[in-house]
Amino acid sequence: MKKMFIAGNWKMNTTATQAKELACSISEAVKQLPDSSIQIAVCPPFTSIQSVGEAIAGSKIILGAQNCHFKDKGAFTGEISLEMLANINCKAVIIGHSERRTYFFETDSLINQKVSAALTAGFLPILCIGETLDERRANQTFEILRRQLDIGLENITLNNPDDLVIAYEPVWAIGTGIAATIEQVEEAHTWLRHYLTGRFDEIGETLAIQYGGSLTAENADDILSIADVNGGLIGGASLKADSFLSIIRFSMKYI
Ligand code: PGA
Numbered sequence: 001m002k003k004m005f006i007a008g009n010w011k012m013n014t015t016a017t018q019a020k021e022l023a024c025s026i027s028e029a030v031k032q033l034p035d036s037s038i039q040i041a042v043c044p045p046f047t048s049i050q051s052v053g054e055a056i057a058g059s060k061i062i063l064g065a066q067n068c069h070f071k072d073k074g075a076f077t078g079e080i081s082l083e084m085l086a087n088i089n090c091k092a093v094i095i096g097h098s099e100r101r102t103y104f105f106e107t108d109s110l111i112n113q114k115v116s117a118a119l120t121a122g123f124l125p126i127l128c129i130g131e132t133l134d135e136r137r138a139n140q141t142f143e144i145l146r147r148q149l150d151i152g153l154e155n156i157t158l159n160n161p162d163d164l165v166i167a168y169e170p171v172w173a174i175g176t177g178i179a180a181t182i183e184q185v186e187e188a189h190t191w192l193r194h195y196l197t198g199r200f201d202e203i204g205e206t207l208a209i210q211y212g213g214s215l216t217a218e219n220a221d222d223i224l225s226i227a228d229v230n231g232g233l234i235g236g237a238s239l240k241a242d243s244f245l246s247i248i249r250f251s252m253k254y255i
Contacts, residue, residue, distance in 0.1 A: 004224070004251040005165060005208045005231035007041040007064060007126060008238025009094060019048030023055035025241035030059050036252050039208075039231070041092050041126075042238070046080055050088045057089075064092035064126070067100060070110075070117035082121040092124040094233070096152060098171045108151035115156060119163060126165045126233065127152055128212070133172035142191055149195060161206040167233040168192060173213025175235060182222055185211050189228035217246035224251050 043064035044052040069079040096111035118125040129148040196204035212233035237243040
């Protein structure tokens with residue numbers, strides 16, 4: 001059986017009021033869906049994470065954060081700890097998103113500290129990796145993915161295939177409206193499955209590998225049908241309940 005995990009990354013969008021409305025619409029629609037094993041998460045901005053948590057309570061939707069600090073507490077102005085997130089029922093956390101790597105200079109070793117802290121705190125880390133357009137053009141895609149995973153997962157051990165999610169997000173596809181082609185997604189996900197199986201043995205065979213980067217209701221059916229694609233990390237198309245729901249419905253075809 002194929003695993004499917006659909007997560008919405010709302011980025012720096014939605015006021016608290018808008019976020020609550022969106023969460024209520026998604027939650028109501030998800031409740032109408034037939035029971036299935038697919039996992040769904042929404043990752044709102046920190047200002048609305050608590051109220052979104054309340055809005056989705058009682059549905060199967062998991063609450064996720066877009067970032068975290070790796071320490072429990074302390075003098076880290078502007079940061080949010082996993083302990084704080086756990087206290088409001090947050091269960092998942094996006095780590096190493098390319099926007100955090102690019103605009104906030106997150107390195108693979110910082111990302112590794114966050115993945116490790118998230119696992120220790122009982123969170124589901126969604127580790128994002130992906131190459132830039134220049135790196136792809138220079139035929140460095142797999143070298144980059146290998147480095148991001150080698151360092152990002154250094155000293156990480158897993159007991160369960162549900163404990164970690166990898167999101168393959170080619171940087172050039174994020175927010176551009178140009179998703180990777182079926183062949184490119186297939187090639188990358190096959191490579192990733194091979195890497196993860198080498199790294200984590202049987203657990204690696206069933207870890208979820210999401211695709212992200214201009215995934216929409218229009219291309220979701222094709223992309224989600226690919227063997228080693230276990231769902232998606234969705235930015236723009238997760239900001240409208242309708243398009244997010246369409247993607248969820250397509251994912252249900254492939255479980
Ligand atoms: P996008 O963003 O769907 O808007 O391309 C995806 C992401 O950054 O996770």
